[in-house]
Amino acid sequence: MTETTPDIPYEQARDELVSVVQKLEAGGTSLDESLALWERGEQLAAICQTWLDGAKARLAATQPADSDEM
Template sequence: MAETTPDGSGTPDVPYEQARDELIAVVSRLEQGGTSLEESLALWERGEQLAAICQQWLDGARARLAKATGNDQDVDSDAM
């Protein structure tokens, strides 16, 4: 599950740029290989968490833009 603020606002505690940069590093380590199975699994799990955090930020930004432009009726259907 993605890390969110204690107030339940749905905004992740980790800034988007930080999550993105860490995700890039995780993917790079996985691509390089040379890690144990256990370490690879831990990296994969962290990557999944980071990807979810980035997605939350992007979904939030999309919703804010839709609201600002008056196109907030069915934001989720545009993502498909």
């Protein structure tokens, strides 16, 4: 992994984030547990965003530069 590549794959982060959201929506957790879940969800969302930003940059790098010359 590089300095900018997250430690876990996108799919794993996404699946864990879905699980966190489901637990929060279901309720029944203590305030401390809810806060811990929220914090983990924020971390996972940032990991997913990092992967998506990287994919977007890779796609942009494969596209020819826009040119006004025609």
